[in-house]
Amino acid sequence: MPSRAFIRFLLRGSKVTLGLLILSGLLAGLSSIGLLAVINRLLYHAGEIPHALAAAFIGLALLRVTTNGMSHVLLVYFSQDTILNLGLKLCRQVTRTSLRTLEKKGQAQVLTTLTDDTSALAWALQCVPNLIMNVAVLIGCAAYLVWLSWPLFTAVVAVTVVGASTYKILHDRAFKVIYAARETRATLFRHFRSLTEGVKELMMHRRRRDAFLSEDITETALRLRQLNLVATKQYIIADGWTQVAFYGLIGLVLLAFRQVFALSTESLTGYVFAMLYMIGPVWSVIYTLPTLIRGQVALEKIEELGLSLEETDDTLPTPAGTLRPEHFQARLEMRGVVFRYDNDSGSENGFSVGPIDFRLEPGALVFIVGGNGSGKSTFVKVLSGLYAPKAGEIRLGERRISDVDREWYRQHFSVVFSDFYLFEKLLGLDDHDLEARASSYLRSLRIHDKLQIVGGRLSTTDLSQGQRRRLALLTAYLEDRPFYIFDEWAADQDPQYKQVFYSQLLPELRARGKGVVVVTHDDRYFHLGDRIIKLDDGKIVDSSTARSDDHAVPSPSRAAKI
Numbered sequence: 035m036p037s038r039a040f041i042r043f044l045l046r047g048s049k050v051t052l053g054l055l056i057l058s059g060l061l062a063g064l065s066s067i068g069l070l071a072v073i074n075r076l077l078y079h080a081g082e083i084p085h086a087l088a089a090a091f092i093g094l095a096l097l098r099v100t101t102n103g104m105s106h107v108l109l110v111y112f113s114q115d116t117i118l119n120l121g122l123k124l125c126r127q128v129t130r131t132s133l134r135t136l137e138k139k140g141q142a143q144v145l146t147t148l149t150d151d152t153s154a155l156a157w158a159l160q161c162v163p164n165l166i167m168n169v170a171v172l173i174g175c176a177a178y179l180v181w182l183s184w185p186l187f188t189a190v191v192a193v194t195v196v197g198a199s200t201y202k203i204l205h206d207r208a209f210k211v212i213y214a215a216r217e218t219r220a221t222l223f224r225h226f227r228s229l230t231e232g233v234k235e236l237m238m239h240r241r242r243r244d245a246f247l248s249e250d251i252t253e254t255a256l257r258l259r260q261l262n263l264v265a266t267k268q269y270i271i272a273d274g275w276t277q278v279a280f281y282g283l284i285g286l287v288l289l290a291f292r293q294v295f296a297l298s299t300e301s302l303t304g305y306v307f308a309m310l311y312m313i314g315p316v317w318s319v320i321y322t323l324p325t326l327i328r329g330q331v332a333l334e335k336i337e338e339l340g341l342s343l344e345e346t347d348d349t350l351p352t353p354a355g356t357l358r359p360e361h362f363q364a365r366l367e368m369r370g371v372v373f374r375y376d377n378d379s380g381s382e383n384g385f386s387v388g389p390i391d392f393r394l395e396p397g398a399l400v401f402i403v404g405g406n407g408s409g410k411s412t413f414v415k416v417l418s419g420l421y422a423p424k425a426g427e428i429r430l431g432e433r434r435i436s437d438v439d440r441e442w443y444r445q446h447f448s449v450v451f452s453d454f455y456l457f458e459k460l461l462g463l464d465d466h467d468l469e470a471r472a473s474s475y476l477r478s479l480r481i482h483d484k485l486q487i488v489g490g491r492l493s494t495t496d497l498s499q500g501q502r503r504r505l506a507l508l509t510a511y512l513e514d515r516p517f518y519i520f521d522e523w524a525a526d527q528d529p530q531y532k533q534v535f536y537s538q539l540l541p542e543l544r545a546r547g548k549g550v551v552v553v554t555h556d557d558r559y560f561h562l563g564d565r566i567i568k569l570d571d572g573k574i575v576d577s578s579t580a581r582s583d584d585h586a587v588p589s590p591s592r593a594a595k596i
Contacts, residue, residue: 055108055162060170062101067174069094070311074304105167109160117156124148124336130441133420138376150219151332158329161322168315168322175312182301182308186291190283197279201272208268209327215261216331222254269324276320284309364431366417366446366517366549368392371426373416387412387572389426394517394549399540401560402553404569410553411452413569414521417551419444448510452521452553456505460490463512475511478539479504480531500526507539517549524556536562 072091076083128136128144136144179187229236229251236243284306292302372388387409394400404410415421419428419440428435428443435443460468469487476482481504486493495502503523510518524532536559543550552563560566568576 055105055112056166058101058104058108058167060166062098062105062167062170064170064174065094065098065101066171066311067178067308069098070175070308071178071304074300074307077303102167105164109164112159117152117159120155120159121148121152124152132422133415134375147332147336150216150223151335154325154328154332155336157325158332161325161329164318165322165326168318171315172312172319175308175315178308179305182304183295183297186287186295186297186305189291189295190287193279193283193286197276197283200279201276204268204272204275205323205327208265208272208324209331211261211265211268212324212327213331215258215265216328216335218254218258218261222251222258225250225254265324273317273320276316280309280313280316364516365396366394367429368417369427369429371416371423371428373412373421374424375412385409385412385572387416387569388423390416390574392417392567392574394551396516396547396549397544398565399544399550399552399563401563401566402551402569403555403557403566408569409572410569411521412572414449414451414519414551414553418447418449418519446515447517447519448513448515449519450503450506450510450521450523452525454503454506456492456495456502457509458492458495460487460492460509460512463490463509468512472508472512475508479508480534481505500528500531503527504531515548517551518543519551519553521553522555523552524554532556532559 069091072087072094076087076091124147128148176187179190225246228246236246287302287305287309291297297305368390370389370391372386372390374386385407390413402410402413412421416423417428419435422437422440430443430446433439460472468490472487473482476485476487481497481501484494484497484501485505492505495505497505503526507520507523524535527535536556540550540552540562564579566576566578567574568578
């Protein structure tokens with residue numbers, strides 16, 4: 035059965051358009067039944083046709099044609115508006131949900147949601163108007179049958195309940211198969227992502243390529259094909275059962291019920307005529323069910339991803355307000371902060387970071403060091419507000435950061451992650467002298483001869499990884515926020531530009547009063563910072579004050595201690 039959330043979703047959208055759709059659908063359905071009753075009366079009318087009966091026939095026929103056309107026009111507007119709003123809403127909600135939730139689900143699941151699930155919901159939405167019209171026809175037919183003979187109608191309903199119960203069993207089986215097919219489709223998307231991102235490795239190793247194509251791609255595609263075939267077979271069986279039950283019911287009316295209830299020829303003809311007329315709407319409703327089921331499965335998967343399709347006011351300001359000048363001079367402090375990863379069973383027994391005490395003053399430069407798996411990247415995500423601490427507190431100035439203002443808190447950071455992403459446009463930045471400022475920074479980054487910025491758009495992002503990382507740094511500069519975080523930024527820079535980054539760019543940020551955190555292994559530049567913090571197994575094991583007056587390379591003993 036459709037869930038309440040799914041029913042609410044189907045009835046969302048413009049209330050005026052949806053109301054007109056429902057009204058036109060009901061009028062189309064009821065005019066069809068009225069037309070059926072008039073035709074049946076005309077068939078058995080002897081003598082001259084009354085003007086009222088002829089006028090009723092013409093009026094109902096015109097009403098049926100007009101309301102049917104209106105339903106289709108309104109359907110186009112309703113569907114397109116709702117699909118547009120749905121896609122925009124989902125994209126917006128992806129950026130607002132928990133990063134950890136998205137990471138646990140994986141990129142393939144998110145991509146499947148934005149493509150496959152969105153399409154499934156769109157198709158489900160487009161079924162609503164026709165479903166309403168066909169249900170109206172069936173309700174009108176039922177009313178007509180009651181008018182002809184309510185005892186016979188009671189018997190027909192009893193037989194229909196038995197048939198519907200059997201259909202529900204077949205329907206539930208198909209639902210489980212469709213749910214499994216949705217999961218398999220997400221797995222196939224994950225394999226497609228592996229194919230595109232690992233194509234070089236596949237090209238370099240034939241046996242790996244053959245194994246990947248046969249064991250991952252082919253097997254998953256075959257399973258998806260099998261599940262789709264099984265679901266189709268289930269619906270064919272259900273459809274066949276419905277036809278058997280429907281024609282069996284007509285047979286009962288003609289062969290048995292006519293004797294029991296002593297029907298007149300006109301009533302019997304009206305009954306059979308109405309039931310035959312109901313075949314089209316019944317099949318339409320049945321054929322709509324798989325689409326609605328896929329839509330409900332899609333909605334459930336979207337909700338599992340932590341996304342909400344409930345109506346929200348996206349224009350509301352964040353509770354903490356906007357950035358003000360005093361926020362740019364505020365000290366950032368972490369007190370006893372702990373973050374834990376959930377394991378596969380959902381319990382918090384995975385890797386943890388903390389408890390951590392940390393502070394970052396305006397104009398300070400802090401280096402974060404540690405081996406692989408020491409918790410550096412997790413620390414960066416907690417510090418920048420992408421992960422919410424499980425314990426402890428983070429303060430910006432006098433404000434304690436909570437879930438309510440975490441979004442506001444994140445706006446104080448410019449971060450270049452180790453797995454950064456480059457957009458083709460300089461989005462969301464102050465347009466005042468944007469291109470002039472960007473061009474100046476491009477010269478400082480020594481890539482001004484590689485690309486141009488016209489209309490806020492980068493002429494190319496097809497550069498080496500080191501040059502792309504400089505472009506990411508360009509965006510961070512243009513954001514001009516109080517705190518900067520660089521996660522292994524210099525890892526793929528040449529020695530000459532590493533010198534520029536540590537000896538020129540970072541000191542410039544400090545001089546501008548920025549609080550800077552650099553995750554790095556370049557110990558030869560540690561003397562340029564204020565503090566060096568070493569992480570191991572998620573905990574701070576050493577916090578040293580850098581010798582800013584000593585520009586020599588640290589001694590081996592000191593480097594080891596750090």
